[in-house]
Amino acid sequence: MSYNPISEIGEFGLIDRLAKITAPSTKQRPELIEGIGDDCAVWQSDESVVQVATTDILTEHVHFDLLTTPLHHLGSKAISVNVSDICAMNAMPDYAVISIAVPPKMPVEMVEELYKGMNHAAEIYGLAIAGGDTSSSASGLFISVSMTGTTTPELLTLRKGASPGDLICVTGTLGGSTAGLHLLQREKATMIEQMRNNEPYNKEVMAELQEYTEAIRCHLLPKARIDIIDFFSEEGIVPTAMIDISDGLVSDLGHLCRRSGVGAKIDESKLPVLPEARAVAEEFQQDVFDWALTGGEDYQLLFTVPKSQYDLIASHRDITVIGEISEKEEGMMLTDIFGMTIDMADMKRGFDHFAG
């Protein structure tokens, strides 16, 4: 038997291989509507109720750095990223169970602070933290949140369901989280450098951070767009397909298109880039559109609606139409700010845990 490094197939190649192994188990539960492959697992609990469930892990040094992340914020983010997956099904969250693996030397008060952040977010989203598991960890802090939610068969929205001609819409702004991460990483590097040189902490860097509170908040404290699910419900909108943007717009639009069996055309000039992110990208001499397209962790909703619903969508000031669904054969195309057409298949797609 030969052994292959995961980096050769990447995160999604690995998930495909695991899905093949577990496919037989799904045959045992005919009420399962969606297994591996959407933002949540979905099953019908009775005629009028659909249950959804998701889980996301936050790993120290991969998802967060304790030097730059307040634990209260981290707890809140751990809840929000799961609520975001529930929202992506057009569902509302109900319960969370939480597993933590904690280095034995971590003070109790730090773990309590983490949980205060989780509880704060849970109260805002109207969900109950109802259990979990606790272990010691030999290498860093791990936080795994699993969450259930509810919707109805009529409202359930999957990654599949988009048709050619549908409008591609995105909520909020993009690029803010990557901008915030860059600022925090620079802050950490400066702190370490000053400690090495036995210098006092330079407050000027802190002053610069205060100019960019929105970008930092996007990274440390993303909000799940439960308000948009309320808006859909008030306006009677049921998107044809939906996903949340965790790995980056290009990657997550790719999942939506693959599951729907369609292509897409998007317009770079229409992307709702966070204004602060533009300033940060300039400072770091980076392309803000690259951050908006592939940076990830913005936790906005990406969804499609028929053109006939344009007026309803356009009435919301925090929803932007960025393009249109096309035939699968046309691929996924981006018209960049200079008017050039770029095949998104040739672009860096977004965050991959095992990208080589």
Ligand SMILES: Nc1ncnc2c1ncn2[C@@H]1O[C@H](COP(=O)(O)OP(=O)(O)O)[C@@H](O)[C@H]1O
């Ligand atoms: N280790 C795993 N075992 C089983 N299913 C997994 C595993 N990792 C991811 N999945 C499934 O693969 C799909 C894609 O996962 P992911 O990209 O993490 O989704 P999301 O961005 O919504 O969190 C989801 O349906 C998820 O449930």
Ligand SMILES: Cc1ncc(C[n+]2csc(CCOP(=O)(O)OP(=O)(O)O)c2C)c(N)n1
């Ligand atoms: C210390 C640190 N380095 C890098 C990142 C950037 N980052 C980590 S995970 C991630 C993508 C989202 O995480 P993932 O586990 O893929 O979420 P999912 O798609 O499962 O919801 C990004 C952009 C970060 N947040 N913190």
Ligand SMILES: [Mg+2]
């Ligand atoms: Mg995930």
